[in-house]
Amino acid sequence: MTLKALMLGCAAAAMATVAFADEDAVLSIEGETMVTQAAAPAHMENVDTVYSGWTFRTPETQALQLDDFDNPAFVFVDQALELYETADGTAGKSCMDCHANVADFAGLKTSLPRVEDGELVTMTNLVNECRTERMGAEPWKYSGGQMSAMTALLAHQSRGMPMDVTIDGDAAPFWEKGKELYYTRVGQLDMSCSNCHEDNYGVMIRADHLSQGQINGFPTYRLKNAKINTTHGRFKGCMKNIRATPFKEGSPEFKALELYVASRSTGLSVESPSVRN
Amino acid sequence: MASGVKPRVKVPRSAAAGEAITIKTLISHKMESGQRKDSDGNVIPRSIINRFTADFNGQNVVDITIEPAVSTNPYFQFEAVVPEAGEFVFTWYDDDGSVYETKKSITIA
Numbered sequence: 001m002t003l004k005a006l007m008l009g010c011a012a013a014a015m016a017t018v019a020f021a022d023e024d025a026v027l028s029i030e031g032e033t034m035v036t037q038a039a040a041p042a043h044m045e046n047v048d049t050v051y052s053g054w055t056f057r058t059p060e061t062q063a064l065q066l067d068d069f070d071n072p073a074f075v076f077v078d079q080a081l082e083l084y085e086t087a088d089g090t091a092g093k094s095c096m097d098c099h100a101n102v103a104d105f106a107g108l109k110t111s112l113p114r115v116e117d118g119e120l121v122t123m124t125n126l127v128n129e130c131r132t133e134r135m136g137a138e139p140w141k142y143s144g145g146q147m148s149a150m151t152a153l154l155a156h157q158s159r160g161m162p163m164d165v166t167i168d169g170d171a172a173p174f175w176e177k178g179k180e181l182y183y184t185r186v187g188q189l190d191m192s193c194s195n196c197h198e199d200n201y202g203v204m205i206r207a208d209h210l211s212q213g214q215i216n217g218f219p220t221y222r223l224k225n226a227k228i229n230t231t232h233g234r235f236k237g238c239m240k241n242i243r244a245t246p247f248k249e250g251s252p253e254f255k256a257l258e259l260y261v262a263s264r265s266t267g268l269s270v271e272s273p274s275v276r277n
Numbered sequence: 278m279a280s281g282v283k284p285r286v287k288v289p290r291s292a293a294a295g296e297a298i299t300i301k302t303l304i305s306h307k308m309e310s311g312q313r314k315d316s317d318g319n320v321i322p323r324s325i326i327n328r329f330t331a332d333f334n335g336q337n338v339v340d341i342t343i344e345p346a347v348s349t350n351p352y353f354q355f356e357a358v359v360p361e362a363g364e365f366v367f368t369w370y371d372d373d374g375s376v377y378e379t380k381k382s383i384t385i386a
Contacts, residue, residue: 069287075305075350078283226349 038267073221073273080153089137155272178260187244217274334363
């Protein structure tokens with residue numbers, strides 16, 4: 001074999017192994033096995049298999065999610081449980097007064113965002129609606145500490161259940177808008193979501209593997225800032241990275257994008273609260 | 278007393294006599310380093326957990342000195358040999374004088 005052929009062979013081999021540290025790694029949290037790869041939903045034309053962000057992380061980061069004690073997100077889930085039991089607002093009610101058992105929220109995360117009365121609502125909207133309409137309390141900041149902890153607690157109840165948002169009927173126009181945002185190039189670097197998370201997932205970006213940008217593990221604990229991160233907070237971070245002006249957290253744009261990205265996660269287990277770098 | 282402090286400990290409920298068991302501890306704590314300044318430029322006083330101990334039936338297992346460089350929510354994992362049934366006592370000492378204590382019993386299987 002000539003040197004040139006050998007080098008070509010090496011290049012091909014390198015191309016083939018870009019994706020993961022260990023593609024067959026199984027995510028088993030507290031004895032429950034999560035679906036971390038699934039056949040892509042029919043509407044995704046350019047991707048065959050969807051992978052949870054967990055599969056792209058280093059073994060050390062992956063290990064943190066296997067045991068709820070090691071998972072630092074549970075510090076915040078515990079804090080949210082206290083908030084859940086604490087009365088607030090003029091009505092003097094806590095979450096618990098209406099929703100006696102937090103486990104009843106199982107399945108909520110899998111179906112959000114969803115359309116209610118012609119408007120797209122996220123879990124954050126639902127929490128704040130309860131706070132302002134029924135508790136007489138001040139709404140929480142969209143990605144504030146209390147809100148992100150509370151959504152982590154509520155999303156956690158759905159852990160292990162497959163993501164399954166509705167994208168037809170009333171939701172169709174929102175979903176279309178989200179899809180358009182996903183594929184629209186913006187910012188000084190002139191990039192769309194798809195340039196990284198569809199065309200180049202598994203490839204290194206600086207010292208890190210690009211994921212598919214799935215949100216089945218959100219809200220997620222990130223090691224880089226040692227707190228719970230929300231989907232809209234993450235969208236904002238991505239937009240800053242490509243030197244674009246981010247939309248506001250809770251804006252119609254981000255809610256539509258959240259719906260579209262959630263629909264790309266269809267079939268993956270909810271991992272909330274997950275651990276990412 | 279610093280706010281939001283909550284000790285968490287994971288100890289197996291039972292073990293074989295003489296077995297080395299893994300103990301995981303985590304306390305949610307700000308660990309204010311004393312190096313930061315507030316918006317007015319005043320130094321925020323240091324407030325960290327400066328010492329952590331674990332005792333088993335009155336006998337010391339670990340005694341750890343913690344310095345300001347340790348991050349928020351300090352986590353310690355260590356192994357201990359359990360010769361008999363008894364009780365672990367975990368104690369965290371705060372700079373502000375607060376002491377946080379958690380106890381876990383273990384039986385011999």
